[in-house]
Amino acid sequence: MWSAWRGITETIPSLTIRLDPSRLSALSRFPRTASGTRAYSSFFQDLEAQLEAMRRKAAKAMPGSDWTPVELTPGLPPEHADIVIVGGGVVGWSVAYWLKKKERIRGGVRVLVVEKDPTYSQASTVLSAGGIRQQFSLPENVHLSLASADFMRNINEHLGVLNEDPVDLQFNHSGYLFLASEKGAGVMEENYKIQRDAGAKVTLLSQTKVKEKFPWLNTDGVALASYGLENEGWFDPWSLLNAFRRKALSMGVYQCFGEVTGFRYSSHSMPINDGDRRAFSRIRFVNVRMPNSLEYQPVECGIVVNTAGASSGKVAELAGIGLGPKDTLAAVPVPVEPRKRYVYVINCPDGPGLDTPFMIDYSGVYCRREGLGGNYIAGLSPEEEEEPDTRDLEVDYNFFQDRVWPLLAHRIPAFECAKVTSAWAGYYDYNTFDQNGILGLHPLVNNMYFATGFSGHGLQQSPAVGRALAELILDGSFRTLDLSALGFMRLYHQQPVLEKNIV
Ligand SMILES: Cc1cc2nc3c(=O)[nH]c(=O)nc-3n(C[C@H](O)[C@H](O)[C@H](O)COP(=O)(O)OP(=O)(O)OC[C@H]3O[C@@H](n4cnc5c(N)ncnc54)[C@H](O)[C@@H]3O)c2cc1C
Structure with a gap:
């Protein structure tokens, strides 16, 4: 102290x-x-x-509480934890922070975060574009991002740690500019209404207004644009991840570097309808394999939270999820898989200046400023049939040349002479079912919770997602935002909750 x-x-x-x-x-x-x-x-x-x-x-x-710090063997996880969080990316650490923040008795909940890669070399969080926007088509997404923007605005009230440097997210305030063609203008108007109703400050711009505001933009084919007036921009993802981690650790969360390779669970069946029985299971132990070792350490636990990002489908499978008899609830997998996305850093000394928004063209190509030295980042999600191999994070430079550049240079003619200076690739935690977060308790493995599948918008929503999950776990229901539409059962009932503004 x-x-x-x-x-x-x-x-x-x-x-x-x-x-x-x-x-x-x-x-x-x-x-x-x-x-x-x-x-x-x-x-x-x-x-x-x-x-x-x-x-x-x-x-x-309070037997079992962690008022007395657990004696840890260096490198090994504690033998038991109330809540084990699998995956220490931004979502996992946000959940850990909120659990500690909400616990009623200090030290009342022992939380352990297990992360397999101390370098975070493949974590989506640190390879993301760092953007936050309110321009979604689903009210839940607008609300999540609004709440997260508010959290970030007051970041030091939440995540400041006494005697440590204040958190600096290196936030760049700048609106997203979505462009719509004639065909997409109607949907843009609908989305705009949803966003405004949810409290987002967004405005619609006609083609003429877009040209007036951003004269460097080629507005051919643009029928309408929506532009964020507040709470949008980009920030440093590492800083947010580290701020959550530092704060959570200071509040008594345990961390361990190791890979979750399996679960030990008990099963029982219970009557559900007249005569029907359903098999439920409950995870008792999480097996954590230590780095450079074949041995694993079992951690006895009460609750497991799956925040393994792009690997969360696999982690769910380790608990038997998706492996049950055909056409049953037990056969429904967590439909989250890695999808490789390239981010190209380009230089163009004569490119647009300080007023460059985070531009999302209707072709799918996006770009934003990166600092003030004529640098930008740009990218494009590939079509389903051109999805790249996900076995490594190699960058395909031809994809820029053949697919990104023509679209980009058409929209921003100054980029005709842009040069790629570097690039990276990262994995989207891609929800193949409806490209939206999956949040909440699994209906059969009744102590595994999820916060995954955000498909390109998980970083910005992590503050509000962590809070929502902590509410579910500790209060038994959502308290601040009703996110029940994002629960697992929509997968079983084949009711996608589609987000139209996936970038
Ligand atoms: C190129 C790109 C651009 C993006 N741009 C944006 C953006 O502008 N705005 C935005 O909001 N989002 C963006 N995203 C999406 C965002 O990065 C993700 O949605 C978000 O980071 C997900 O966070 P996470 O903590 O769930 O996943 P991660 O950061 O991937 O963390 C999951 C962690 O789980 C660990 N793990 C996996 N399996 C195990 C296991 N078995 N045992 C232990 N640990 C395990 C992994 O090592 C990893 O560190 C982008 C993503 C990419 C790839």
Whole structure:
């Protein structure tokens, strides 16, 4: 707790602490030692002893709580946790943070985040384009992004940690500019209405207005545009991930680097309708394989949260999900798989300037500014039949040459002389069913929750998604936003909740 004090540093035997200046007047009452420092050590030891006694009392009163920190073997996860979160990307850490934030008794819920890749080399979060927008067609998505924008605006109130540097998301405020052709104008108007009704500040622009506002844009074929006036832009995904992680760790969340390779669960069947029985299962242990080892450590748990991003379909399969008899609920898989997406960094000294929006053309091509040195990032989602191989994250430069550049240079003629300076590829956590998040409890594995399948908009929604999931787990229902439409049962009932504005 001493590290929580910001300010002047004073040295005491065997301990360097930072003191809040407001505490100095009280501390100045301590006598000076021969060496000139004040004799605080006995004061602190005494306080530490009192705290220890308090922790022991609390632990006794609440068996199983983590008031007493768990003794961990370095590198290994604890032997048991109330909630194990599989996948430490931005969504996993957001859920962890909100669980701790919402727990009623401090230390009442032991949360463990298991992440297989400490370098995050393939995590969608860190390979994303970092955008946030309110321009969706589904009210749930608009609300999620609005709530997340609000969270980001007050990021240090939520994720600031005393005595640590403030969080800086490097947020660039800039509207998204969606362009619609004659054919898409009607849908754009419908979407605009949904967005406005949900509280988003968006405006529609005629072709003439678009040209007036962005004279560097070729508006041929553009019938209508929608432009975000507030709460849109882009930010640094790493900073958000790290801010969630740092805060969650400071609140007592445990992390472990290892791969979840299986679950041990118990099954039972229960009557559901007249005479019908349904098999339910409950995960008892999560098997965590340690890095560079064939051994795994079982972690006994009460609840599992699947936030494994593009791998969440596979992780669900480890719990038997999707492997049941044909045409039953147990046969419905979690339809999330990796889809490779390229992001090209281009340089064009004569390209558009500070007012460049996050432009989404109706052809699917997008671009935004990257800093102020004439750099931009651009990309395009491939057609279904040209989906690239997902075994690696190699970049296909021909895809830029053949597919992205012609569309981009048509829309922004200055890009005729743009040059690709670098590129990367990342995996979308792609929901093949309806390209939307899958949120909530599995109906048969009745202690596995999901937050996955966001297909290109999971980063920006992570703050509100984490809160929603923590509500479901700790309160038993959504409290702030009703996201029940995004539950698993829509997959079984074949009722897609389609998002029309997938980029
Ligand atoms: C090119 C690109 C551009 C994007 N642009 C945007 C954008 O502009 N705005 C936006 O909002 N979103 C964007 N996205 C989508 C966004 O990045 C994702 O929706 C979001 O990051 C998902 O977060 P996550 O935590 O679920 O997944 P991840 O960040 O992938 O985290 C999942 C973690 O789970 C770990 N894991 C997997 N399996 C296991 C296991 N068995 N055991 C332990 N750990 C495991 C993985 O190592 C990984 O670190 C983009 C994505 C890409 C690829």
